[in-house]
Amino acid sequence: MNWNILLFQVFPYIALALLVIVSIQRMRNKPFGVSSLSSQLLERNLLYFGSIPFHWGVLIILLAHLLALLIPQGLLWWNSVPIRLFVLEVTGLVLALWTLGGLGVLFYRRLSNRRILAVTRPTDVIVLLLLVVGIVSGILTSVLYRYGSFWFPSVMTPYLWSIITLQPRPELLADLPFWIQLHVFNAWLMLAILPFTRLIHIITVPIGYLWRPWQLVVWIKKNRRQAAPSSVAKAEPGLPESRTSRGTD
Amino acid sequence: MNVRAHVSMTFHLDKCIGCHTCSVACKNLWTDRKGTEYMWWNNVETRPGTGYPTGWEDQERFKGGWVKRNGQLKLRLHSRARGLTNLFYNPALPELDDYYEPFTFDYQNLFTAPEGDDQPVARPVSMITGEPMNINAGPNWDDDLGGSNLYAENDPNWEGVSPEIQAQMAEIERVAFNYMPRICNHCLNPTCVAACPSGAIYKRGEDGVVLVNENKCKGWRMCVAACPYKKVYYNWATGKSEKCILCFPRLETGQAPACFHSCVGRIRYLGAILYDADKIATAANAETKDLVQAQLDAILDPFKPDVIAAARAGGLGDDWIKAAQDSPVYKFVKVWKLALPLHPEYRTLAMLFYIPPLSPIVSTIEDGLFKLELPPDQVDFELFNHLEKARLPLEYLANLFAAGSVEVIKPILRKLLAVRIYKRRQSVERSIDAATLKIVEAAGTTPEEIEAIYRLTAKPTLQERFVVPPYHREMATEVWNDPLAHKGETGVGFIELPVRGD
Numbered sequence: 001m002n003w004n005i006l007l008f009q010v011f012p013y014i015a016l017a018l019l020v021i022v023s024i025q026r027m028r029n030k031p032f033g034v035s036s037l038s039s040q041l042l043e044r045n046l047l048y049f050g051s052i053p054f055h056w057g058v059l060i061i062l063l064a065h066l067l068a069l070l071i072p073q074g075l076l077w078w079n080s081v082p083i084r085l086f087v088l089e090v091t092g093l094v095l096a097l098w099t100l101g102g103l104g105v106l107f108y109r110r111l112s113n114r115r116i117l118a119v120t121r122p123t124d125v126i127v128l129l130l131l132v133v134g135i136v137s138g139i140l141t142s143v144l145y146r147y148g149s150f151w152f153p154s155v156m157t158p159y160l161w162s163i164i165t166l167q168p169r170p171e172l173l174a175d176l177p178f179w180i181q182l183h184v185f186n187a188w189l190m191l192a193i194l195p196f197t198r199l200i201h202i203i204t205v206p207i208g209y210l211w212r213p214w215q216l217v218v219w220i221k222k223n224r225r226q227a228a229p230s231s232v233a234k235a236e237p238g239l240p241e242s243r244t245s246r247g248t249d
Numbered sequence: 250m251n252v253r254a255h256v257s258m259t260f261h262l263d264k265c266i267g268c269h270t271c272s273v274a275c276k277n278l279w280t281d282r283k284g285t286e287y288m289w290w291n292n293v294e295t296r297p298g299t300g301y302p303t304g305w306e307d308q309e310r311f312k313g314g315w316v317k318r319n320g321q322l323k324l325r326l327h328s329r330a331r332g333l334t335n336l337f338y339n340p341a342l343p344e345l346d347d348y349y350e351p352f353t354f355d356y357q358n359l360f361t362a363p364e365g366d367d368q369p370v371a372r373p374v375s376m377i378t379g380e381p382m383n384i385n386a387g388p389n390w391d392d393d394l395g396g397s398n399l400y401a402e403n404d405p406n407w408e409g410v411s412p413e414i415q416a417q418m419a420e421i422e423r424v425a426f427n428y429m430p431r432i433c434n435h436c437l438n439p440t441c442v443a444a445c446p447s448g449a450i451y452k453r454g455e456d457g458v459v460l461v462n463e464n465k466c467k468g469w470r471m472c473v474a475a476c477p478y479k480k481v482y483y484n485w486a487t488g489k490s491e492k493c494i495l496c497f498p499r500l501e502t503g504q505a506p507a508c509f510h511s512c513v514g515r516i517r518y519l520g521a522i523l524y525d526a527d528k529i530a531t532a533a534n535a536e537t538k539d540l541v542q543a544q545l546d547a548i549l550d551p552f553k554p555d556v557i558a559a560a561r562a563g564g565l566g567d568d569w570i571k572a573a574q575d576s577p578v579y580k581f582v583k584v585w586k587l588a589l590p591l592h593p594e595y596r597t598l599a600m601l602f603y604i605p606p607l608s609p610i611v612s613t614i615e616d617g618l619f620k621l622e623l624p625p626d627q628v629d630f631e632l633f634n635h636l637e638k639a640r641l642p643l644e645y646l647a648n649l650f651a652a653g654s655v656e657v658i659k660p661i662l663r664k665l666l667a668v669r670i671y672k673r674r675q676s677v678e679r680s681i682d683a684a685t686l687k688i689v690e691a692a693g694t695t696p697e698e699i700e701a702i703y704r705l706t707a708k709p710t711l712q713e714r715f716v717v718p719p720y721h722r723e724m725a726t727e728v729w730n731d732p733l734a735h736k737g738e739t740g741v742g743f744i745e746l747p748v749r750g751d
Contacts, residue, residue: 032487032745033749033751036468036469037749041344041470052338118379119485119486197751209332209447210329210330215442216452217451218454
């Protein structure tokens with residue numbers, strides 16, 4: 001086994017396995033620890049200049065990556081006119097710099113504000129460092145190896161699909177420059193640590209808020225009437241935690 | 250008719266002495282953990298004042314409650330989509346300094362300080378950072394009108410009160426204030442529930458207690474901003490929101506909540522009321538001036554046969570109907586019509602009702618002596634007939650309890666005064682004169698009703714103040730827990746230590 005297979009074939013599957021299994025385990029068995037861990041109550045001025053650019057920037061950039069994965073033909077069609085390619089690349093670069101700026105503010109805020117330091121855990125710093133690596137290596141990739149949106153459909157799209165379809169082709173990345181390989185590996189690494197860190201809040205985004213009823217009323221007795229007289233009866237969602245297992249801590 | 254029961258509350262502000270025993274009882278029971286130091290699920294405010302957190306009634310800033318736009322109720326905080334886009338930064342969220350930075354004192358220094366010329370002191374230490382700090386605010390920072398020119402003057406409820414009266418209230422000889430204890434109102438139409446993106450907050454169907462499911466809460470903190478009373482708090486240590494739980498573990502074992510039970514002035518009453526859930530939408534959507542009446546209309550008479558039949562059909566047991574019939578809250582709110590919800594204009598249909606306070610008549614000072622316009626035995630009558638001369642301006646009380654409508658406040662104060670005048674004549678002069686009976690009639694009450702109000706106000710027993718319906722939770726536990734496993738667990742249902750996750 002060489003490095004290429006280890007980093008881009010074996011590790012991605014480890015990362016995905018961790019992502020799925022640990023996330024489910026954590027959401028089911030230790031839901032109290034799952035939170036966005038907002039620190040806006042403790043500090044709000046810097047957060048405004050950090051959180052908003054960072055989150056929106058990273059969200060749009062990730063969506064762009066996803067689109068390139070799902071509809072590479074569309075990307076190629078768009079890039080068939082040079083000016084459109086140029087617009088796309090510049091937009092991406094500006095977004096990345098905007099995101100990096102926001103991340104810088106967040107990093108500074110976390111390490112300089114005494115109140116924020118009081119709620120900072122080692123994993124928080126690790127997440128921030130990995131994000132810096134991810135964004136910087138992404139920016140270097142787009143600047144040094146032009147044009148990312150042009151070669152992504154022919155290299156990254158097949159690679160990612162090969163992982164998803166369980167027919168891995170890590171050799172696609174073997175000859176790529178260091179920064180690109182770092183960017184890809186860093187992405188897998190972030191997926192691997194996602195369930196162990198505050199990044200888990202990504203998978204709790206409450207999309208259901210768009211259509212749920214305004215008011216929630218939970219009946220205990222009505223539920224009881226419907227429930228089987230067994231001690232392991234399932235409660236309806238919304239009930240205070242209804243697990244039968246003992247505490248894990 | 251969709252009859253539901255609600256464990257509801259009444260606070261008699263005339264009886265509150267501002268001792269904060271309720272706050273301390275609650276703090277000791279629920280919020281003495283890390284991250285909750287600044288939370289006061291129960292707090293006692295001095296009015297006029299800006300309350301806690303400072304200026305919580307300023308909804309232009311904090312965006313709490315509902316607003317009526319084009320005949321439709323909307324959250325003032327956000328639309329559904331805006332709620333999601335504000336996840337990254339909630340512009341209406343109060344920050345810690347709107348409350349205060351929790352502190353303790355470095356008492357150890359009193360013992361360990363090296364010998365020197367100065368007396369060692371216990372310096373204040375932040376309970377967040379652990380570092381020495383300067384205390385700039387604290388709970389009840391404006392207690393008893395402390396710092397009036399910073400706090401009481403900026404009370405949003407001065408709106409509509411004439412500048413002369415406001416100036417009068419600032420004079421030291423004419424100053425007047427009352428205490429207002431606040432807990433979660435356990436609203437019928439709560440905005441915290443509606444604003445929670447995760448759907449973690451819910452209202453219990455059986456008794457109406459509004460609770461946060463700590464396991465579903467993801468710390469998006471929309472509830473904190475959306476609650477117009479600022480009674481949901483964000484735990485900065487665990488990243489979860491917490492609020493008053495009306496001591497439901499105590500309720501379920503037949504005890505009144507800790508703040509009720511410990512109340513020294515015995516101002517608090519608790520009891521079940523029956524309401525029509527189908528009328529919630531109508532009541533919340535009423536015209537501003539009709540809001541109080543619309544809410545009262547949603548509360549049902551537990552003695553009416555059709556209400557009883559509907560309640561039984563809705564699954565309410567006879568013991569709960571009996572509890573609703575004995576409820577002191579029902580009497581104060583619906584029968585005697587003495588109690589009002591705090592800020593009905595927020596349209597959340599608060600289920601905590603306040604009996605507004607009486608105040609002495611305005612006096613003037615001549616030669617250093619208080620001077621009243623009338624001889625002392627006439628003073629009561631003077632106030633009764635000239636409520637606009639009360640020291641706490643009617644408009645101010647109306648802004649607190651009646652969405653600005655003086656006409657809602659006036660009959661209540663007149664009835665309370667009638668009770669006071671009648672009982673004073675009875676106990677001091679041993680006879681009721683015709684003038685007093687005229688006042689009783691003018692207040693729209695009767696000697697019998699006065700006796701009943703007096704009895705429940707002045708000398709109720711514990712059982713009369715707190716009519717906790719039987720919960721039968723001994724039969725409910727097995728629904729979601731193995732009783733043997735449940736026995737080994739402690740607290741309010743945590744089977745996982747409530748510690749911050751990574």
